[in-house]
Amino acid sequence: MFTGIVEEMGEVVSLTQRDDMPLWDGTKGSGTELTVKASIMMEGAYLGCSICVSGVCLTATELDYDESIFRVGLAPETIRRTYLGDLKTGDAVNLERASEIGGRNSGHFVQGHVDDTGEIIDRWTDEDSLFFKIKVTPDVLAYIVPKGFIAIDGTSLTVCEVDYQEKWFTFMLVEYTQKKIIVPAKKVGDRVNLEVDVLGKYSENALAALIPRLEALEAKVESLEKALVAGK
Known part of the structure; x- marks a missing residue:
């Protein structure tokens, strides 16, 4: 981890x-x-x-x-x-x-299990911040949310904007981070390794297991309601 x-x-x-x-x-x-x-x-x-x-x-x-x-x-x-x-x-x-057990975590839980690569389609500066826009596949984009975590080339960063129709998201680097990682040296057209927040995957998995049970419960309640109406 x-x-x-x-x-x-x-x-x-x-x-x-x-x-x-x-x-x-x-x-x-x-x-x-x-x-x-x-x-x-x-x-x-x-x-x-x-x-x-x-x-x-x-x-x-x-x-x-x-x-x-x-x-x-x-x-x-x-x-x-x-x-x-x-x-x-x-x-x-x-x-x-690898992080030490009990140590501080100033980023988020990064597994080092890359989901896919993304393509840099734009980059610009806003005062001392450096912004990047990344094109991704729909499968990966499904787990990316505004202000959520994402690992870019192993760097824990915060998502700024997401466009689910055009299939891109943005993130920015503060002045300090720009000098400590490799991303600022990359140009439009270059690729980055992406790992989405694993908590989103676990949540989806848990929900997928729960939905059939909820649907079965709703169907049973509906059946009981129909039986009660028919018995009046």
């Missing part, structure tokens, strides 16, 4: 395709490996720990403390759902270590 408060911006060292990755049964398989240079992430890091890379929860598979680099594997699902597979050497990524 993460908070969406980015701790540092790391630098992509390499993104490589490997065919010698060890599998559970001792055989070798192919896969994608991402190597990132960072400093804060190495503090307290251990093999198997979780690191949020631009909104994606990934497992550290190799640590080089002398060079201040860590390596993570990108599963096919990760490549399909995010833009991490398009990263190039020298690109910046947002980084956050």
Whole structure:
């Protein structure tokens, strides 16, 4: 679990395709490996720990403390759902270590499970604030509400406006945040990783389970009312 408060911006060292990755049964398989240079992430890091890379929860598979680099594997699902597979050497990524139990959460509950990517279709400034407009799919937009939480490239942010017909939403970055994350460097046409507030998903799931029971109860009440009317 993460908070969406980015701790540092790391630098992509390499993104490589490997065919010698060890599998559970001792055989070798192919896969994608991402190597990132960072400093804060190495503090307290251990093999198997979780690191949020631009909104994606990934497992550290190799640590080089002398060079201040860590390596993570990108599963096919990760490549399909995010833009991490398009990263190039020298690109910046947002980084956050897993949150500590009992620690402060200045953002919101971020799982690092990206739902989809969105496309930047506009950006502008309002005094010292930087605004972005993001085009998204209807499936993702259903969980986005004005003034609600959303994680953009792993950063906990507040939704400003939502247009459900045109399928876009906006968010803004205050002056302090602009200097701490990678989003301000992105241009119109670039993609961002999106994770909606998981509480919305849980609420929908709970409601979906409750609705059939309510409908059955309403039908039973209606049947009893008809029986009472017929018996008069």
